Amino acid sequence: MKVSTSQPFCLIYSLYQHEYLGYLWEPFIVQLNDRDELTLLHQSISSKNISEFVERLEPSDFQLVKLIDAIQQEVILKKFSSKKTTPADFFLKVFDKTKGDKNVQELIFSYLEKHRAQICPLLLGKRLYIMGNDGNPTREEIEVLTDPASVRFHVMRNADNTHYYPTIKHRGEKVEFQHQDAILLCEDPAWLLLQGKLFHFRPEVDGKKLKPFFQKKFIVIPKSIEEDYYRKFVSNLITLFDVYAKGFEIRPEEHRAIPMLNLSESQGGQASLFDDSASSSSEKDSEVTLTLSFQYGEHIFRFDSFSSSSNVSMEKRGDDYIFHKIQRDIPKEKETVRLLKERNLDMRNGRVILPKSEAFSWIQDHFEPLREHGFLISQSSDDSKRYFLGYSSLQLSIHENRDWFDIFAVVRFGEFEIPFLQLKQLILQKKSEFTLPNGEIAVIPEVWFTQYSELFAFATTNDEQDHLVLQKHHISLVQDLGEESLASTVINRKLEKLRDFEEIEDYPLPSGLQGTLRPYQKAGYDWLRFLNQYHFGGCLADDMGLGKTLQTLALLQSQYENGLQEATLIVMPTSLLYNWQLEIQKFTPFLRVLVYTGTYREKNVDLFNQYDIILTSYGIVRIDVDLLQHYRFHYIILDESQAIKNPGSNIARALSMLQSRYRLILSGTPLENSTMDLWSQMNFVNPGLLGTQAFFRNEFLIPIEKKGDEKKTQRLFSIIKPFMLRRHKSQVATELPEKVESVQYCEMSEEQEKAYEEAKSYYRNMILQHIEDEGMARSQMVVLQGLTRLRQLANHPKMVNPEYESDSGKLEEVLAKIETVVGEKHKILIFSQFVKHLDIIRTELDRQQIRYAYLDGNTADRQAQVELFQQNDRIPVFLISLKAGGLGLNLTAADYVFILDPWWNPAIEAQAVDRAHRIGQDKTVFTYKFISKNTVEEKILALQQSKQRLASELITTEDTFVKSLSKEDVISLLE
Template sequence: MKVSPSQSFQIIYTLFEHQYLGYLFESFVIQLDSEGRLTFSHQNISAKNAKEFDKGLDENDYELIKLMDSMQPDVVAKKYDRKKSKPDDFFLKCFDEQIGDQHAQQEIKNYVERRRAKIMPLMHGKRLFEMGNDGEPAWKEIEVLNEKASVLFHFRRNEENTHYFPTIKYNDEKIEFQYKGAYILCNDPAYIVIENKLYSFQKNVDANKIKPFLNKKFIAIPRKIEDNYYNKFVAPLVASFDVYAKGFDIKTETAEIKPMLYFSELASNGNAMELFDSNGNRAVDSESKILFELKFNYGNHHYSAEHLKEVSVHVEKEDDQYTFHRIKRNLDKEKKFVSFLGETGLLLKHARSTMETAKAFSWIQNTKKLLEDSGITLKQNGKGEKKYFLGKSEMTVQIKENIDWFDVHAVIKFGEFEIPFHIIRNYILKKKHEIELPNGEIAVIPEEWFTQYSELMAFADVGEEESLQLQKHHISLVKDLDESNLAHLQLTNKLERLRDFDAIEDYELPVGFKGELRAYQRAGFNWMRFLNEYRLGGCLADDMGLGKTVQTLALLQSVHQGNDNGTSLLVMPTSLIYNWEKEAEKFTPELKILNYTGVKRVKDPKRFATYDLVITSYGLIRQDIDLLADFHFNYIILDESQVIKNPDSIISKCVRDLNSSYKLILTGTPIENTTMDLWSQMTFLNPGLLGGKSFFRNQFQLPIEKKNDEEKTKKLYTIIKPFLLRRHKSQVATDLPEKIENVRYCTMSEAQEEAYEKVKSAYRDKIMEEIEAGGIGKSQFMILQGLTKLRQIANHPSLADEDYKEDSGKLEDISYMLENAINKNHKILVFSQFVKHLKIVSKYLEEHNIKYSYLDGSTKDRQKEVENFQNDERIKVFLISLKAGGLGLNLTEAEYVFLLDPWWNPAIEAQAIDRAHRIGQKNKVFTYRFITKNTVEEKILQLQQSKQKLADDLITTEESFVKTLTKADIAGLLD
């Protein structure tokens, strides 16, 4: 029967009992008569049509309607019946006593009960009815009482048993509920209907404590099970509710709270192995942990902080008498203690927390005084095999200058015990955290000692009387320790100058130097002279094009002018020999130079002594190392020193075998792939500066590259800072013309796009399958192969498929831009990493009678190609392979640089651009990167930015690109 929302109506709620789901509710609107009374016109409403009756509903009504909808049998059946059968059929089968699904039954009951628990509090102020057998919604009204009733639990102990029963009071009047047809509507919290009245209870009584007595006077607990019953059932009742007892005592007590923080060694799992060092001492497992547990003591009673209760009950039995001790706890204080521990870094979960052993004892050392002041007692659990030392740990370090090194002395104390410095050093180097004290206690070496002093321990050598010695090239490490108040430092005036290496004096330029140095170049010359004075090696790492060659020649002229200082050796890639000779001829004509190259070179080291400078290549160092290693040079200078970036390569080992008084390296990219590149070059310069290779890998490379550890990056920079000078072009912008960089987006031709999509689909499936099977590490070859092929097709499909005869969108754009620049009389450098791509462009130039220079790895006379481009006005284009032409070229006649394909490493591209944008260039330099849209090229451009994360402070470019790719990155590239 329809109800008109335009006339007076009333919303009511009706309950009915379902055979399987228990008591359910429905919502109805009932039309009112002129007297405001309920009529027989009614209508069931749901969330779908409730808006029609909005004027008669409030927020609680809308929530009640939604909850009641969600517990209807058809809704419940739909939620739990995967076969989607009829609701009656589903419930009949699910709740069948023989074949029913008990797990599903419990899930369904819990689902409905949760909704009842939400409905009941919202029912206050609403009209509630029982539904009639004929479906009449307003058959019998139930009064919803606003005040809450109380429950008193009675226990009467006699010689045979204990009687247990509850009584209910409402407004101080006892309510008779037994044998009254009462029924439970909701279990937790309890809601009960007694004689058409709905009662709720104080203290959130669980209805299961009342339900047994609806049709029973009491429950008898036999003596033989009373002990268990008292502890497990009666004690929680005594803690939470009002209890009247006869036959045993209930005592309410108060006591001062005493927080106890216990710690113990966490037992390792069965798979863990006990580790021992070479002397048989137990080594701390790096995974060993300490367990902290917080408890609260109230008098003689102890309670875990896991259960924060206002009252805890302790059952005591003496002879045959029971006493229930009700301990009133101070919850506010307990919560404050938990919060306080969280603020100190000990985050408790279920009153417990675990930490790695070293961190745990660092935390103890740092917070012990705070714990004591706050009233928290720290105590080791007596169950552990070890007795840990909890006293004060301190290390006092003193560093004194000796003739050629620093003497390092330290006093280490754990309480009253002093431990020799060399012993602690060994523990720190081996990353062992526990040491046994003379009294048998185990002291845990503070975690911060490993962080603060690990480099000092690693770099130092054992001297006399078990003291340590540190080489003077570790001055910046010493300075850092001093400034951080981690060591006391004593220096002479001379070393004070080295300590404050930022303030370098101005040295006179040598008379024989024929040129002028710009301000920043003069600073570079001063820095190299300064290091020379202290017999220290240095790395000049200025950006490409800022004049590392001229600064170095000024140093060599200064060193060799009018002095018999021996002979210096200058090593470089073969392609740079001619350039150095020309520059030396121009700036230092007085230097006597031997070009030690070619098959006709005289292999007699005695000849070297008659020259100021010997110039040779890395290749000849490898060939003639036995001969060269016998000669003592004044300076050994490595140009493009990244050649020795791999410390295990033959050339790296060979240059380390050379002998000299001084060393200098020149490079624009000291780090091309990893920080190990830096270790190799710095170890050549100042052996021992960065420790051994394995130490450097663990201490710096892995934390910096894998974890982006800024502290380690900062520490590494601190150590190398005195020996590395790098100026960026942005710092000397006034000396260089403007550089304008552009990205030219190209659209693939139709045939090119078809070729690209075909290869992309094939490789994507192969690569993702291989990653799933073996991980990214084992898939790198396949990844690189696939990405390379896609990059080739993005340039011109014929690079990947010789049978391809169609066009390329990028070639069309390149040819258009080339013609444009040539017609305006500009010179252009064209770089590609693919020699085949250069050949395609050269074919186009030849077809259009455009003269060009060409350089790749097979070019015999590099200098001739350079001079032709620089000096011949008819030659407007220089085609250069990225790998062969990235170093040693001065191409200042070019105003345009075309990068035909993006390279993984942006620094390689920067080197190419710097062939034109360098000292001597007077025009603006325009750079164009040609990027094919909707290809891997466009995504490489984005990844270049996100992957260039290895700190700029370490003058790096980026890590080896492919190694940094994640599965998501690869999926994105191939999307």
């Protein structure tokens, strides 16, 4: 039958007994008559149809129905049976008395008990009935008592044994429940159905403490187990409930609560964390346990929860038992737990396990506040290793000396003062523990490793004094320590301005300089003069085309006008020697120049005294290092200093052997592949600035490149910032015309696409198999070979197969664009990484009788080709290979740049564009990047963006493209 919602009705809950699942409920909607009495018209409801009756229901009814639905036999079957079966078959099998599955039974009862504990409290105020055998849901009404009952436990100690039993009271009246067919609808907490009434209890009681007495008057505890029973069971009983005692004493007491924090090496049966035989892990990886307790008078209780208002301690005097029932200061305990949680120590159940270093750092950071709040901090007496648990401090003061900084320090652990040099060695060795004079083990706070590791790594011992010293070029570190209140510092105000480049004083320009410096170039000159004044080395890293050579020559001219005698050595790639000669003749014609190169160069360093500037190449320095190291130069200046990016290379080692008063490096790309490039170059100009190579690798390279650590990135930036000046065109050369960059996507021809897809399938299988067998690190060469071959096919299959006779979609696009641009009387730079690609373009230009200049690694007279293109209006095209044309060329005659194939490093593409877009250009520069669609080229564009690193204006770092690829990247490229 269906109840009418237009007539009065009510919701009732009917209790019935399931053969296997025990007592369950079923909700019913029952129609009411005109006198609001129940009728026989009713219908069962569930969450599926309850919304039909929403107008007369309460929110708690919806919650109750949902919970009751969750314990019906169909839900139990679905939840605990992995096979498709009927309820009857499932329950018969699981609950079979001999072959039943005990584990599943326990899981089901646990699930049911959890839901019953939620259902019973919601029945308060509801109409509850017992269901009849005929299915009548309202056979007998149950009174749900709103007032809780109480339980009192009686423990009667006799000469031979102890009797134990509970009594129940409700509204002051004793409730007889023994031998009364009492039923527990829920065990924990207990909800007791007795004589048509449903009882619950305050304080809550576990039904297991009542159930044994449903059929017996009391339980007898033998004398032989009395003490253990009293200590474990009776103590807990007295803590939670009202207990009537006979034969022993319960003594109520009140004391002030004192919080205690205890540290222990091991907990819960674990092996000692400091037992060498138990573990080979480092001291830093081990863990300790912090436990929260409260001391009340002479009694100490470990904190667990706020479930009881008292704690009980049992004392045995002779044959007598005394139970001290201590009233807990719940507000004080809650305040203590809240205080610890605010300080990031979440004491769940009164204990927390932390890495040892983290635990001691926490104690160090909060020691004083804890002591102010009355905490007692101690260590477990069971631990064999005794730790110092007091307050430690490190006070630093740094004073500027003439040529270095003096570091004075006081390190204290409680009453003991530790030599600063001893602490330095421990931190550098990553050792956090050492023994104090009283035998206790002190643990260096973890934060000290972070805050002072760089200071200890860079500082050196002064042979004449008992303190550490720091070189002047570590000014950034000193300033940071001062700003972060980690040290008191005394520094010359003029030196402090080094990091704030804009505040450096204005220096007069040399009178012999034949040229005008733009404002940013004058600022760069002032910066170089400032470095010179303080004997610092530096890196001028302005964008290509901004005049690094001019700023450097202005510095040297000023030096020689001030009476300098020694020669300056400028080292560069061979291709730039001619450019430097021209620039010196143009801007500093009075400086005497020797080009120290060529097979027949005069190998006599005394000859250098007759010149102001010695120009040479990296190759000559490597060959003549044994000769050159005997001359002390005024400056050693490296142009395109990325040539020494590999600190282990012969040229890097050779240059480190040379002598000079000052050092300077010039580079538009000081960091090409790895942050180690940066270490090598900065170590050349300011030895020790970034620590040892090993320190730099662990402290910066690995965190930055492998873990993407932005804090380390910014820290590195802070250290090198005073000694590296980098300005972008967009910042300083606003007079340059804008660049217009666009990507020209090209459809492959049919034959080209076929060749590409066949090769892609082959290389994909080969590369992925190699990665599977050898791992990504050992597969880089195979990946590079495969990707290179695919890039060549995307350009033109003829680059891979000389016998290929068909066409290329990209070639057709490039030729069409060349024809248009040349027809409009513009000039074009065409760049490719592949000489074979340039050869294909040359063939087509020859066929169409378009004249061009050409430059690759084998070109003998580079300057002639440059001048041909720059000065001859009838030469509209300049074909240039990447390796030959990436540095030092000034090609402002061009206003179009074609990039035929995307390169691994987008910074190199920018360099190619900058051949045309530089000082002297008066036209907008249009750049076209030609990309074959649906090829590896298209995906390289996306990966170029995702692989860029170091979000700072100082430098843009990136891994070597292939080295940075993950297996997922490779799969993506080859899809």
